[in-house]
Amino acid sequence: MTIALVDADILAYQVTSASEEAIDWGDDIWTLHGDMKFARQMVATELKRLSEAVSATSMILCISGAREKNWRLGVWSTYKNHRKSKRKPLIYKPLIEHLKAEYDCLWWPHLEADDVMGFMSHDDTIIISDDKDLKTIPGRLYRPTADEHLTITPEEADQWHLTQTLTGDAVDGYPGCPGVGPVKAKKLLDPAPTWETVVKAYASQGLTEDEALVQARVSRILRPTEFDPVTQEITLWNPT
Numbered sequence: 001m002t003i004a005l006v007d008a009d010i011l012a013y014q015v016t017s018a019s020e021e022a023i024d025w026g027d028d029i030w031t032l033h034g035d036m037k038f039a040r041q042m043v044a045t046e047l048k049r050l051s052e053a054v055s056a057t058s059m060i061l062c063i064s065g066a067r068e069k070n071w072r073l074g075v076w077s078t079y080k081n082h083r084k085s086k087r088k089p090l091i092y093k094p095l096i097e098h099l100k101a102e103y104d105c106l107w108w109p110h111l112e113a114d115d116v117m118g119f120m121s122h123d124d125t126i127i128i129s130d131d132k133d134l135k136t137i138p139g140r141l142y143r144p145t146a147d148e149h150l151t152i153t154p155e156e157a158d159q160w161h162l163t164q165t166l167t168g169d170a171v172d173g174y175p176g177c178p179g180v181g182p183v184k185a186k187k188l189l190d191p192a193p194t195w196e197t198v199v200k201a202y203a204s205q206g207l208t209e210d211e212a213l214v215q216a217r218v219s220r221i222l223r224p225t226e227f228d229p230v231t232q233e234i235t236l237w238n239p240t
Helices: 008-018 037-053 092-102 111-122 132-136 154-167 184-191 197-204 209-218
Strands: 003-007 021-025 027-035 058-062 125-128 141-142 149-151
Touching: 003 008, 003 037, 003 111, 008 021, 008 037, 008 058, 008 092, 008 111, 037 058, 037 092, 037 125, 037 141, 037 149, 058 111, 111 132, 132 154, 149 154, 154 184, 154 197, 154 209, 197 209
Parallel strands: 003 058, 003 125, 125 141
Antiparallel strands: 021 027, 141 149
16 A cells, blocks of 8 residues: 655646746736646646556645744744745635645645645655655655655654754745755764754854754654644654
């Protein structure tokens, strides 16, 4: 049995972007159109392709809750703030509603799709996403754009999480440790990635362990033991 956990946020964005068309009516009049029928057909085709690519016996589409309710805002108040003004494709929200109505979907108001895939991950699942953040989750990962099948060990997942803690993520709006990019992070964490190494890197920039911990928590994709779907309680990450 293989249950595919699909990043529906990325899927919906790609499909609805491809379904938009700008039309020039002349006399300086332009309109933007979204073809919902085409989008629904694209979703069905892409889900069939993804299912075959990972030999899935079933699929669950994982969807993000509202940005303003995201639990990470309680950790880092400016998380993804720069995205507020960025327009989503015209029929993005209608397509998400279509997915919820027609497919097996999971979402919680304060979780991102990444978190849903992360805490749902187990031996019988495979995550389908191009988002590099999913490398912080132990288990099987399929990256569609590169047609790449990965098996992430717990050690690799932990190292990737510490890497994100050091480098930050400009796309998601958290800075990490000043002066540390991917190359330097790899040099610092190989061959033995430890929390102490991360703390030393932050200390070298005049920052405290508490400040490093904030970055570690905001970069953390929730794992199975870190979210209770019944109580909806989140366990914030702590170094061990």
